[in-house]
Amino acid sequence: GENVEQHPSTLSVQEGDSAVIKCTYSDSASNYFPWYKQELGKGPQLIIDIRSNVGEKKDQRIAVTLNKTAKHFSLHITETQPEDSAVYFCAASERRDKIIFGKGTRLHILP
Amino acid sequence: KAGVTQTPRYLIKTRGQQVTLSCSPISGHRSVSWYQQTPGQGLQFLFEYFSETQRNKGNFPGRFSGRQFSNSRSEMNVSTLELGDSALYLCASSAGTGFEQYFGPGTRLTVT
Numbered sequence: 574g575e576n577v578e579q580h581p582s583t584l585s586v587q588e589g590d591s592a593v594i595k596c597t598y599s600d601s602a603s604n605y606f607p608w609y610k611q612e613l614g615k616g617p618q619l620i621i622d623i624r625s626n627v628g629e630k631k632d633q634r635i636a637v638t639l640n641k642t643a644k645h646f647s648l649h650i651t652e653t654q655p656e657d658s659a660v661y662f663c664a665a666s667e668r669r670d671k672i673i674f675g676k677g678t679r680l681h682i683l684p
Numbered sequence: 685k686a687g688v689t690q691t692p693r694y695l696i697k698t699r700g701q702q703v704t705l706s707c708s709p710i711s712g713h714r715s716v717s718w719y720q721q722t723p724g725q726g727l728q729f730l731f732e733y734f735s736e737t738q739r740n741k742g743n744f745p746g747r748f749s750g751r752q753f754s755n756s757r758s759e760m761n762v763s764t765l766e767l768g769d770s771a772l773y774l775c776a777s778s779a780g781t782g783f784e785q786y787f788g789p790g791t792r793l794t795v796t
Contacts, residue, residue: 607784616688616774616787617727662727671717671740672785674727 575600577665579675587683592650594678596663599644603665606639606646607672611660620661621648650680658682686711688777688788696794702763705791709756709777716758717785718750721772730773733758734780762793770795 576599586592598606604625609617623630623637623646630637634653639646646665650657660679666672689708697703709716717740718730729742733752752758756777762769772792776785 609787614789616776616789619784619786622784671729671732671742673729674719676726 575603575665575673577663577673577675579663579678581678582676583679583681585681585683586653588653588655590653592648592653592657592680594648594661594663594680595645596647596665596675597643597645598665598673600665600667600673601644602667603673605666605672606637607664607666608635608637608648609662609664609674611662611677617662653682655682655684688775688786690773690775690788690791692791693789694792694794696796697765698796699765699767701765702761703765703793705760705762705773705775705793707758707760707775707777707788709758709775710786713777713779713786714756715778715780715783715785716752716756717776717778718758718760719774719776720744721774721790722770727774730760765795767795769793 579596607622610620611617621635623639634651636649660677662677663675664672691706715734717732719727721727732740736752747763750760772790774790776787778785
Protein backbone atom coordinates (compact mmCIF):
# COMPACT_ATOMS: atom_id res chain seq x y z
CA GLY A 574 0.00 0.00 0.00
CA GLU A 575 0.93 3.65 0.02
CA ASN A 576 3.79 4.48 2.36
CA VAL A 577 5.83 7.56 3.23
CA GLU A 578 9.16 7.19 5.02
CA GLN A 579 10.59 10.20 6.83
CA HIS A 580 14.09 10.77 8.25
CA PRO A 581 15.43 11.66 10.70
CA SER A 582 12.92 11.16 13.50
CA THR A 583 14.75 13.74 15.63
CA LEU A 584 16.99 16.59 14.50
CA SER A 585 18.88 19.15 16.57
CA VAL A 586 20.52 22.14 14.93
CA GLN A 587 22.16 25.30 16.21
CA GLU A 588 20.15 28.46 15.82
CA GLY A 589 21.06 30.07 12.53
CA ASP A 590 22.10 26.80 10.88
CA SER A 591 20.09 24.93 8.24
CA ALA A 592 17.87 21.90 8.78
CA VAL A 593 17.03 19.25 6.19
CA ILE A 594 14.32 16.62 6.47
CA LYS A 595 14.01 13.88 3.86
CA CYS A 596 11.10 11.72 2.74
CA THR A 597 10.51 8.93 0.27
CA TYR A 598 7.17 7.68 -1.02
CA SER A 599 6.05 4.43 -2.58
CA ASP A 600 3.04 5.31 -4.73
CA SER A 601 4.25 6.53 -8.12
CA ALA A 602 0.80 8.04 -8.71
CA SER A 603 1.38 10.59 -5.93
CA ASN A 604 1.42 14.09 -7.33
CA TYR A 605 0.96 16.37 -4.34
CA PHE A 606 3.49 16.71 -1.51
CA PRO A 607 2.59 18.97 1.44
CA TRP A 608 4.67 19.66 4.53
CA TYR A 609 3.06 20.35 7.89
CA LYS A 610 4.39 21.85 11.11
CA GLN A 611 2.79 20.80 14.39
CA GLU A 612 3.37 22.70 17.61
CA LEU A 613 2.46 21.36 21.03
CA GLY A 614 -1.27 21.28 21.60
CA LYS A 615 -2.13 22.29 18.07
CA GLY A 616 -3.16 20.62 14.86
CA PRO A 617 -0.75 20.37 11.91
CA GLN A 618 -0.31 23.59 9.94
CA LEU A 619 0.45 23.53 6.22
CA ILE A 620 3.75 25.38 5.67
CA ILE A 621 4.59 24.59 2.05
CA ASP A 622 3.54 22.18 -0.67
CA ILE A 623 4.74 21.13 -4.09
CA ARG A 624 3.15 19.46 -7.07
CA SER A 625 4.78 16.78 -9.17
CA ASN A 626 5.34 19.05 -12.18
CA VAL A 627 7.68 21.27 -10.16
CA GLY A 628 11.17 20.34 -8.94
CA GLU A 629 11.63 23.03 -6.32
CA LYS A 630 9.59 25.63 -4.46
CA LYS A 631 10.75 28.30 -2.05
CA ASP A 632 8.96 30.50 0.46
CA GLN A 633 11.28 32.79 2.43
CA ARG A 634 13.44 30.53 4.64
CA ILE A 635 11.64 27.33 3.63
CA ALA A 636 12.22 25.34 0.45
CA VAL A 637 11.07 21.96 -0.79
CA THR A 638 12.68 19.86 -3.49
CA LEU A 639 11.18 16.91 -5.35
CA ASN A 640 12.82 14.12 -7.32
CA LYS A 641 9.97 12.14 -8.91
CA THR A 642 12.29 9.60 -10.51
CA ALA A 643 13.79 8.63 -7.17
CA LYS A 644 10.52 9.29 -5.29
CA HIS A 645 12.34 11.57 -2.87
CA PHE A 646 11.37 14.96 -1.52
CA SER A 647 13.01 17.16 1.09
CA LEU A 648 12.31 20.16 3.29
CA HIS A 649 15.05 22.74 3.80
CA ILE A 650 14.87 25.40 6.50
CA THR A 651 17.62 28.02 6.43
CA GLU A 652 18.68 30.46 9.15
CA THR A 653 16.75 28.49 11.75
CA GLN A 654 15.10 30.35 14.61
CA PRO A 655 13.76 29.18 18.02
CA GLU A 656 10.18 29.33 16.74
CA ASP A 657 11.07 26.69 14.14
CA SER A 658 11.17 24.09 16.95
CA ALA A 659 8.23 21.75 16.30
CA VAL A 660 7.34 18.41 14.74
CA TYR A 661 7.38 18.42 10.95
CA PHE A 662 5.44 15.97 8.80
CA CYS A 663 5.89 15.24 5.14
CA ALA A 664 3.02 13.74 3.18
CA ALA A 665 2.14 12.45 -0.25
CA SER A 666 -1.15 12.23 -2.06
CA GLU A 667 -2.62 11.37 -5.40
CA ARG A 668 -5.73 13.30 -4.41
CA ARG A 669 -5.58 16.16 -1.93
CA ASP A 670 -8.47 14.71 0.02
CA LYS A 671 -6.57 11.55 1.07
CA ILE A 672 -3.09 12.27 2.38
CA ILE A 673 -0.53 9.73 3.59
CA PHE A 674 1.79 11.16 6.25
CA GLY A 675 5.33 10.33 7.29
CA LYS A 676 5.97 9.57 10.96
CA GLY A 677 7.30 13.05 11.69
CA THR A 678 10.58 14.74 12.60
CA ARG A 679 11.00 16.49 15.92
CA LEU A 680 13.17 19.54 15.22
CA HIS A 681 15.03 21.17 18.13
CA ILE A 682 16.67 24.54 17.58
CA LEU A 683 19.54 24.90 20.05
CA PRO A 684 20.47 28.37 21.40
CA LYS B 685 -12.32 33.74 8.77
CA ALA B 686 -12.67 31.30 11.67
CA GLY B 687 -10.60 28.14 11.51
CA VAL B 688 -11.61 24.54 11.94
CA THR B 689 -13.14 23.89 15.34
CA GLN B 690 -13.39 20.57 17.13
CA THR B 691 -15.37 19.66 20.22
CA PRO B 692 -14.77 18.51 22.80
CA ARG B 693 -11.03 19.18 23.11
CA TYR B 694 -10.53 16.47 25.73
CA LEU B 695 -12.49 13.34 26.52
CA ILE B 696 -12.05 10.41 28.90
CA LYS B 697 -14.05 7.26 28.28
CA THR B 698 -14.10 3.69 29.56
CA ARG B 699 -13.52 0.56 27.49
CA GLY B 700 -16.70 -0.62 25.81
CA GLN B 701 -18.32 2.81 25.70
CA GLN B 702 -18.92 4.79 22.56
CA VAL B 703 -17.96 8.36 21.73
CA THR B 704 -18.96 11.04 19.25
CA LEU B 705 -16.59 13.81 18.18
CA SER B 706 -17.62 16.91 16.29
CA CYS B 707 -15.90 19.04 13.67
CA SER B 708 -16.99 22.36 12.18
CA PRO B 709 -15.08 23.18 9.00
CA ILE B 710 -14.00 26.57 7.74
CA SER B 711 -16.97 28.47 6.36
CA GLY B 712 -17.50 27.55 2.72
CA HIS B 713 -15.47 24.34 2.90
CA ARG B 714 -17.39 21.25 1.84
CA SER B 715 -14.80 18.54 2.45
CA VAL B 716 -13.98 17.18 5.90
CA SER B 717 -11.35 14.52 6.56
CA TRP B 718 -10.63 12.75 9.83
CA TYR B 719 -7.25 11.48 11.04
CA GLN B 720 -6.06 9.54 14.09
CA GLN B 721 -2.71 10.58 15.55
CA THR B 722 -0.78 8.33 17.94
CA PRO B 723 2.91 8.31 18.96
CA GLY B 724 3.41 4.86 17.47
CA GLN B 725 1.47 5.07 14.20
CA GLY B 726 1.63 8.80 13.51
CA LEU B 727 -1.13 10.41 11.49
CA GLN B 728 -3.47 7.91 9.88
CA PHE B 729 -6.33 8.72 7.53
CA LEU B 730 -9.76 7.61 8.74
CA PHE B 731 -12.25 8.89 6.18
CA GLU B 732 -13.30 11.88 4.12
CA TYR B 733 -16.72 13.39 3.51
CA PHE B 734 -17.82 15.73 0.78
CA SER B 735 -21.35 17.07 0.46
CA GLU B 736 -22.63 14.53 3.00
CA THR B 737 -21.10 11.54 1.15
CA GLN B 738 -18.15 9.46 2.26
CA ARG B 739 -15.67 9.54 -0.62
CA ASN B 740 -12.61 7.87 0.88
CA LYS B 741 -11.98 5.50 3.74
CA GLY B 742 -8.80 4.38 5.46
CA ASN B 743 -7.97 1.01 6.96
CA PHE B 744 -9.86 1.19 10.21
CA PRO B 745 -12.43 -1.28 11.61
CA GLY B 746 -16.15 -0.69 11.26
CA ARG B 747 -16.29 0.59 14.85
CA PHE B 748 -15.13 3.89 13.38
CA SER B 749 -17.83 5.71 11.47
CA GLY B 750 -18.73 9.22 10.52
CA ARG B 751 -21.24 11.43 8.86
CA GLN B 752 -21.56 14.91 7.46
CA PHE B 753 -24.51 17.23 7.70
CA SER B 754 -25.92 19.60 5.11
CA ASN B 755 -24.04 22.52 6.73
CA SER B 756 -20.76 20.57 6.23
CA ARG B 757 -20.29 19.94 9.94
CA SER B 758 -19.09 16.41 10.55
CA GLU B 759 -19.21 13.92 13.38
CA MET B 760 -17.08 10.88 14.00
CA ASN B 761 -18.28 7.98 16.14
CA VAL B 762 -16.27 5.20 17.72
CA SER B 763 -18.23 2.33 19.25
CA THR B 764 -17.05 -0.33 21.72
CA LEU B 765 -13.97 1.66 22.67
CA GLU B 766 -10.65 -0.13 23.15
CA LEU B 767 -7.57 1.05 25.02
CA GLY B 768 -5.79 1.37 21.67
CA ASP B 769 -8.28 3.97 20.53
CA SER B 770 -6.63 6.50 22.83
CA ALA B 771 -5.32 9.13 20.45
CA LEU B 772 -5.58 12.67 19.16
CA TYR B 773 -8.37 12.81 16.57
CA LEU B 774 -7.87 15.53 14.02
CA CYS B 775 -10.25 16.86 11.47
CA ALA B 776 -9.23 18.83 8.40
CA SER B 777 -11.37 20.83 6.03
CA SER B 778 -10.83 21.90 2.46
CA ALA B 779 -12.80 23.60 -0.26
CA GLY B 780 -12.82 20.34 -2.19
CA THR B 781 -10.63 18.09 -4.32
CA GLY B 782 -7.47 19.84 -5.36
CA PHE B 783 -7.47 22.32 -2.48
CA GLU B 784 -5.29 22.44 0.62
CA GLN B 785 -6.41 20.88 3.90
CA TYR B 786 -6.55 22.92 7.08
CA PHE B 787 -6.48 21.10 10.41
CA GLY B 788 -8.34 21.77 13.63
CA PRO B 789 -6.69 21.52 17.08
CA GLY B 790 -7.93 17.97 17.61
CA THR B 791 -9.82 16.06 20.29
CA ARG B 792 -7.66 14.17 22.76
CA LEU B 793 -9.46 10.89 23.58
CA THR B 794 -8.27 8.78 26.49
CA VAL B 795 -9.76 5.33 26.98
CA THR B 796 -9.29 3.75 30.42
